Amino acid sequence: MPSRKSDDGGKAKAAAQARPKLWLDAPAGEVPAAMRQRILYNMKLTREVDDRIERKLYRQGKILGGVYTGRGQEAISVAFTCALGERDFIIPSHRDMGVYVARGMSLYRIFAQYLGRRDGPARGKDGNMHMGDLRLGLVSFVSMLADSVPLVAGAAMAFKFRKEPRVAITFGGEGATSRGDWHEGINLASVQQAPAIFVINNNQYAYSTPAREQFNCEALAARGVAYGIPGYRVDGNDPDAVFRTAREVVERARSGGGPSLVECVTARMTGHSAHDDPSHYVPKEFFEEWEKRDPIEHYTQRLLDEKVITPAWLEEQELEIKKAVDLAVTQAEACPYPEPEECLTDVYYDPTRPVVNQ
Amino acid sequence: MAAITFLEAIRQAMQEEMRRDERVLLMGEDVAKYGGAFKVTQGMFEEFGPERVVNMPIAESAIVGAAIGMSMNGMLPIVEMQFIDFITCAFDQITSYAAKSRYRWGVGVPIVIRGPSSGNVHGGPFHSANPEMYFVHTPGLKVVEPATVYDAKGLLKAAIRDPDPVLYLEPKYLYRRIKDEIPADDYVVPIGKGVVRKQGKDVTVATYGNMLYVALESAQQLERDGISLEVIDLRSLLPFDEDMVMTSVKKTGRLILLHEDTLTGGLGGEIAARVADQAFLYLEAPIKRVTAPDTPVPFAPPLEEFFLPKSSDVNRVARELMAF
Numbered sequence: 260m261p262s263r264k265s266d267d268g269g270k271a272k273a274a275a276q277a278r279p280k281l282w283l284d285a286p287a288g289e290v291p292a293a294m295r296q297r298i299l300y301n302m303k304l305t306r307e308v309d310d311r312i313e314r315k316l317y318r319q320g321k322i323l324g325g326v327y328t329g330r331g332q333e334a335i336s337v338a339f340t341c342a343l344g345e346r347d348f349i350i351p352s353h354r355d356m357g358v359y360v361a362r363g364m365s366l367y368r369i370f371a372q373y374l375g376r377r378d379g380p381a382r383g384k385d386g387n388m389h390m391g392d393l394r395l396g397l398v399s400f401v402s403m404l405a406d407s408v409p410l411v412a413g414a415a416m417a418f419k420f421r422k423e424p425r426v427a428i429t430f431g432g433e434g435a436t437s438r439g440d441w442h443e444g445i446n447l448a449s450v451q452q453a454p455a456i457f458v459i460n461n462n463q464y465a466y467s468t469p470a471r472e473q474f475n476c477e478a479l480a481a482r483g484v485a486y487g488i489p490g491y492r493v494d495g496n497d498p499d500a501v502f503r504t505a506r507e508v509v510e511r512a513r514s515g516g517g518p519s520l521v522e523c524v525t526a527r528m529t530g531h532s533a534h535d536d537p538s539h540y541v542p543k544e545f546f547e548e549w550e551k552r553d554p555i556e557h558y559t560q561r562l563l564d565e566k567v568i569t570p571a572w573l574e575e576q577e578l579e580i581k582k583a584v585d586l587a588v589t590q591a592e593a594c595p596y597p598e599p600e601e602c603l604t605d606v607y608y609d610p611t612r613p614v615v616n617q
Numbered sequence: 618m619a620a621i622t623f624l625e626a627i628r629q630a631m632q633e634e635m636r637r638d639e640r641v642l643l644m645g646e647d648v649a650k651y652g653g654a655f656k657v658t659q660g661m662f663e664e665f666g667p668e669r670v671v672n673m674p675i676a677e678s679a680i681v682g683a684a685i686g687m688s689m690n691g692m693l694p695i696v697e698m699q700f701i702d703f704i705t706c707a708f709d710q711i712t713s714y715a716a717k718s719r720y721r722w723g724v725g726v727p728i729v730i731r732g733p734s735s736g737n738v739h740g741g742p743f744h745s746a747n748p749e750m751y752f753v754h755t756p757g758l759k760v761v762e763p764a765t766v767y768d769a770k771g772l773l774k775a776a777i778r779d780p781d782p783v784l785y786l787e788p789k790y791l792y793r794r795i796k797d798e799i800p801a802d803d804y805v806v807p808i809g810k811g812v813v814r815k816q817g818k819d820v821t822v823a824t825y826g827n828m829l830y831v832a833l834e835s836a837q838q839l840e841r842d843g844i845s846l847e848v849i850d851l852r853s854l855l856p857f858d859e860d861m862v863m864t865s866v867k868k869t870g871r872l873i874l875l876h877e878d879t880l881t882g883g884l885g886g887e888i889a890a891r892v893a894d895q896a897f898l899y900l901e902a903p904i905k906r907v908t909a910p911d912t913p914v915p916f917a918p919p920l921e922e923f924f925l926p927k928s929s930d931v932n933r934v935a936r937e938l939m940a941f
Contacts, residue, residue: 348690381722391722398689399722401713409682409710416683417690420642420668427686440710443679450674605720606756608780615723 282480282522285493285500286507292567298341298498299562302333302555304580305357308366311584312373317533321592322373324386329354331528334498334554335460336430337361342505343396344513348414348427350398350407353388354460354527355430362395366583370591380616383597384605393617404435408444408457415453415518426512428456433522434465436479445520449486454512456505457520460495462527467540480522488518495523496554526552624792626766626799627657627731630773631695633803635665638693641777644671644680645697654699655733655792677706684728685714693777698732701786702746715782716757729776733789734762735827735877737925741916747826747878747909752784753855753887759808760855762786764829766797768852771806779808788826811858813865817847820935821865823888824875825851828926832875835931844939854884862888863896870901871938875926880908902941905934 309328336357351358372379391399414427448455483490508519526549530537652659684694736745776783836846874885
């Protein structure tokens with residue numbers, strides 16, 4: 260096999276350095292102390308909810324079906340959600356518990372959903388992260404990744420046509436960027452200069468397939484150039500950097516500046532799902548390296564060092580989080596399952612049925 | 618009042634609904650200034666402007682997906698497929714997002730997807746499709762196909778006002794071939810209701826789309842031999858008018874299911890199963906299907922002519938049933 264090592268006296272390297280950079284870095288700026296506290300609190304709450312689902316309820320056999328968590332990626336969903344306004348439109352993906360938590364969906368409803376109970380947003384008709392409530396601006400996404408991208412383009416077009424200062428945003432993994440709908444949707448949003456934001460949680464694995472087997476470009480953010488929109492590449496484990504970027508792209512969209520693409524580089528610190536053992540395909544060193552960059556531990560330390568929070572604040576919040584999650588789980592376990600005949604309802608509009616989630 | 622074409626009836630329905638309700642908008646390929654590949658939307662851009670008659674990139678999945686996203690924000694989008702064949706590119710958006718949304722989380726997707734369907738215009742395998750059964754097999758969708766000028770307008774209005782996703786198929790062969798006078802007043806044709814186009818006593822022919830005219834032609838020809846066909850125009854395929862079919866079969870005792878769509882997995886099979894289940898003792902003869910063969914729609918005129926069901930096919934089968 261011929262060596263791919265360059266033997267041209269460094270010409271290739273020099274050429275690469277001379278090439279204009281195809282993406283933007285996270286913008287500089289301050290994040291207000293209250294916002295940083297809010298982000299940390301919501302990241303910790305998200306982790307507690309995910310842990311309770313994956314490490315307790317699932318292992319106790321109380322949750323059937325797949326369980327996918329965003330362990331290690333909480334900064335992305337939480338910091339972005341904290342940068343949004345009340346009337347914005349959000350389609351999360353399957354590792355974005357942070358969106359639901361930061362958006363204020365009740366923990367009771369979240370656990371009821373995972374347990375298949377009637378008070379979950381899907382009323383037992385769909386499971387896990389497929390939770391939607393338009394009153395919170397949240398759409399229940401489908402499992403076909405990237406299908407949400409055109410929806411967000413369309414929602415953003417509606418806001419633009421009606422001159423409403425709202426933005427539409429969707430999250431997805433780097434795996435979703437290989438789907439045609441991803442390209443179609445971003446292209447459409449750019450053509451229409453619609454207030455849309457496309458976030459990539461690049462956690463480097465699509466199920467077991469590493470990024471290098473999924474795409475052959477230097478950075479996914481560079482694709483922004485091809486669509487004629489700004490593309491950012493940020494450290495997805497740095498909540499401040501994610502928030503500053505989110506703030507900038509939300510402001511751009513809201514003020515008529517059109518869509519943006521944001522690639523957040525992070526790591527999936529679990530298997531694909533609770534039943535998947537990643538040790539077969541993820542090198543040990545990968546986990547060791549990224550464990551050191553855990554977004555919550557790092558951010559906690561940073562905020563303590565910068566005196567944004569105190570140890571007492573931290574202790575109080577942790578206690579409150581645990582209490583809230585305990586209570587929600589207890590209540591959700593007491594919530595009944597839907598009646599079997601509910602299988603037949605809501606396929607079509609029925610004026611006698613209650614209006615839900617809108 | 619002057620007679621209008623099938624195509625003009627479709628345009629009128631959209632124009633009137635867009636005047637009546639500002640949430641209604643139209644999106645598709647070449648639908649704006651150009652007026653659409655078949656000129657169905659001609660003049661609409663001039664009346665409603667670029668934010669209500671929206672030219673889209675050639676990306677059917679994005680067009681339907683965007684319509685779904687709009688519908689979740691209070692809009693009532695109509696999507697034009699340039700040819701209904703291209704709807705396969707949007708299959709996932711329709712079957713995964715649009716069809717299941719109300720069931721999964723209570724939020725309906727009030728969109729209409731319409732476009733030129735069926736053959737007899739030498740369109741070949743990619744411009745003559747009858748894609749209805751992919752979607753009739755998808756709970757959560759509604760599927761309609763008008764065959765008259767009156768229904769073209771009334772069914773499209775019903776589809777636009779429907780709170781669920783509706784697929785509206787337009788037999789393009791009829792676009793400029795049929796003309797009729799229709800009421801000036803606002804009316805809708807309810808989804809799910811068929812219509813008896815010709816009363817008869819010997820054999821029921823249940824059909825839809827282009828094949829309505831084959832059935833009527835057959836009825837006329839057989840009349841001379843003393844065989845009386847009752848012709849049902851289903852108009853709605855999902856849901857279809859089960860009561861109307863049962864009532865007719867209980868009267869005639871014989872049933873032919875006629876469609877331009879292919880045999881296996883066609884709507885005829887589903888109706889036959891239900892009739893066998895609910896009206897078995899009324900049957901004087903086996904239930905028969907007259908359909909296209911299980912092939913793609915071919916291009917060359919002799920091939921397409923062979924492919925399309927004809928009145929001679931219906932006549933032969935009706936005679937067989939009478940002789941049974």
